[in-house]
Amino acid sequence: MLNKTSQPSQEKIPVKEIAEDFHPAGVAELDLYQKREKIYTRKIEGFYQRIRLYTGWPLLLGYFLLPWLNWSGSQAVLFDLPKRQFNIFSLTFWPQDFPLLALMMIIAAFALFAVTAWIGRVWCGYTCPQTVWTAIFMWAEQFFEGSRNQRIKRDQGPWSRDKVLRKLGKHGAWIGVALVTGFTFVGYFSPIRDLTQSFMQVGIGSANDSWGLTWGLGWWEIAWINFFTCATYINAGWLREQVCMYMCPYARFQSVMFDKDTLVVSYDASRGENRGPRKKSVIPSEQGLGDCVDCKICVQVCPTGIDIRDGMQFECIDCALCIDGCNSVMDQMGYERGLISYTTENALEGKPTTLFRPRLVAYGVAVLLMMSLFSWAIIVRVPLELDVIRDRDRLYNETTDGLVENSYTLKILNMDQREHSYELTFSGLDHGIIIGKNKVFVAGGEVTELPIRLQIDPSNIPATNTSIVFLIESTDGSDYLATAESRFIGPETPAGRSGE
Numbered sequence: 001m002l003n004k005t006s007q008p009s010q011e012k013i014p015v016k017e018i019a020e021d022f023h024p025a026g027v028a029e030l031d032l033y034q035k036r037e038k039i040y041t042r043k044i045e046g047f048y049q050r051i052r053l054y055t056g057w058p059l060l061l062g063y064f065l066l067p068w069l070n071w072s073g074s075q076a077v078l079f080d081l082p083k084r085q086f087n088i089f090s091l092t093f094w095p096q097d098f099p100l101l102a103l104m105m106i107i108a109a110f111a112l113f114a115v116t117a118w119i120g121r122v123w124c125g126y127t128c129p130q131t132v133w134t135a136i137f138m139w140a141e142q143f144f145e146g147s148r149n150q151r152i153k154r155d156q157g158p159w160s161r162d163k164v165l166r167k168l169g170k171h172g173a174w175i176g177v178a179l180v181t182g183f184t185f186v187g188y189f190s191p192i193r194d195l196t197q198s199f200m201q202v203g204i205g206s207a208n209d210s211w212g213l214t215w216g217l218g219w220w221e222i223a224w225i226n227f228f229t230c231a232t233y234i235n236a237g238w239l240r241e242q243v244c245m246y247m248c249p250y251a252r253f254q255s256v257m258f259d260k261d262t263l264v265v266s267y268d269a270s271r272g273e274n275r276g277p278r279k280k281s282v283i284p285s286e287q288g289l290g291d292c293v294d295c296k297i298c299v300q301v302c303p304t305g306i307d308i309r310d311g312m313q314f315e316c317i318d319c320a321l322c323i324d325g326c327n328s329v330m331d332q333m334g335y336e337r338g339l340i341s342y343t344t345e346n347a348l349e350g351k352p353t354t355l356f357r358p359r360l361v362a363y364g365v366a367v368l369l370m371m372s373l374f375s376w377a378i379i380v381r382v383p384l385e386l387d388v389i390r391d392r393d394r395l396y397n398e399t400t401d402g403l404v405e406n407s408y409t410l411k412i413l414n415m416d417q418r419e420h421s422y423e424l425t426f427s428g429l430d431h432g433i434i435i436g437k438n439k440v441f442v443a444g445g446e447v448t449e450l451p452i453r454l455q456i457d458p459s460n461i462p463a464t465n466t467s468i469v470f471l472i473e474s475t476d477g478s479d480y481l482a483t484a485e486s487r488f489i490g491p492e493t494p495a496g497r498s499g500e
């Protein structure tokens with residue numbers, strides 16, 4: 001510690017030149033960018049791959065065929081943004097139905113939470129579009145470029161005619177799949193039959209296009225098809241596991257839904273260790289070995305390139321490829337299957353697994369309640385809406401017959417997909433009459449404006465400003481009804497109302 005009277009030392013602190021690459025002991029240079037190592041996955045077959053096939057194909061076919069399905073004469077599933085209508089089979093959702101759509105999304109989110117808490121990332125492994133499309137792209141890669149070893153060897157070797165042709169074939173197939181995917185996606189928003197017809201009209205020799213091409217498609221359609229084609233090609237062809245690891249938020253927060261009873265793909269270290277190669281004839285326990293022969297098949301088949309033997313990792317998408325890979329090795333070695341398996345942390349620790357735990361029950365009850373609420377809302381939902389706009393130019397008119405008249409414009413929105421006939425009535429103004437049409441047909445998904453006037457003898461007007469209710473009711477047996485409130489304005493003085 002310095003004394004108050006002490007003088008600063010005149011002695012200079014020696015300065016030492018430090019080499020640019022010097023790092024103090026224990027401090028390593030950390031590169032925040034990790035270069036991606038290309039993953040060459042090995043093809044594997046087995047029980048879980050068959051399940052992936054059986055779940056993947058129906059989903060793919062559903063995706064590609066659904067927009068071609070017609071329902072009551074129009075596209076069964078169409079998100080018609082210009083008309084602001086979402087058609088899902090017999091249901092049409094309008095902007096007014098946003099709470100229902102929001103409820104649907106919340107149900108889907110809770111269902112995903114429940115499934116994740118119960119059986120882990122089964123969504124990621126079997127049904128996520130990223131997984132399904134990546135599997136198709138991998139299949140194309142194997143078709144054109146061969147097995148894992150052949151692909152590694154070819155990529156390390158020089159460019160040759162064979163290599164160029166194989167690469168061209170692979171990328172051609174990827175672009176083809178990506179284009180059909182992007183086109184189909186846009187077909188959910190723009191009627192797919194018209195879209196296909198327009199797509200076919202692309203030709204050469206336009207008078208009004210600087211590139212000499214004619215486009216049957218609109219520019220926004222071209223832009224979105226291109227966008228989704230590129231997104232599919234890049235995500236499934238190039239980024240693959242990086243989408244799951246760095247871009248998908250679900251991968252980051254799914255672990256909070258896990259507990260010790262969640263079913264996840266796990267390696268049984270107590271059985272597998274000590275790992276090591278051995279001859280088939282060797283009895284592992286006699287050599288101090290576990291059942292893992294350290295063949296690394298589980299790593300080679302993993303689409304995210306991780307080693308499940310290192311424990312549970314956020315990169316693992318629960319695809320079970322490593323289970324099939326390891327089981328095939330266990331079969332070859334004559335060992336019991338299941339060194340890697342779907343199991344729970346409790347089971348691995350020799351404790352019982354509880355299926356009905358509070359969190360899972362809470363998720364299940366929440367999903368059931370919301371689904372009941374949603375179903376009820378759909379059942380009681382009336383696909384009809386009525387709006388009334390009162391003519392504000394004049395408070396009221398007096399006719400030559402001495403009647404008091406108010407004008408209105410009624411907007412009738414038929415939210416159903418079928419045409420309906422309606423009849424208009426009103427209440428709150430006894431002895432009043434409607435001048436104009438009070439019966440109307442409205443086509444499915446259309447809005448009709450109905451201008452009408454209400455007339456009444458002034459002596460029958462109950463007040464200067466009277467509350468009235470318009471009621472529109474279907475007359476074709478569909479039993480739809482909608483009401484809208486408005487006002488009838490009359491003369492200010494009772495004398496005026498009596499016509500004096």
Ligand code: SF4
Pocket residue numbers: 267272275291292293294295296297298299309325326329339340
């Ligand atoms: S596949 Fe099975 S035996 Fe081979 S390294 Fe992986 S865990 Fe061990």
Ligand code: SF4
Pocket residue numbers: 265298301302303304305306307308315316317318319320321322323
């Ligand atoms: S560790 Fe196994 S289950 Fe997880 S992603 Fe890799 S192969 Fe799939």
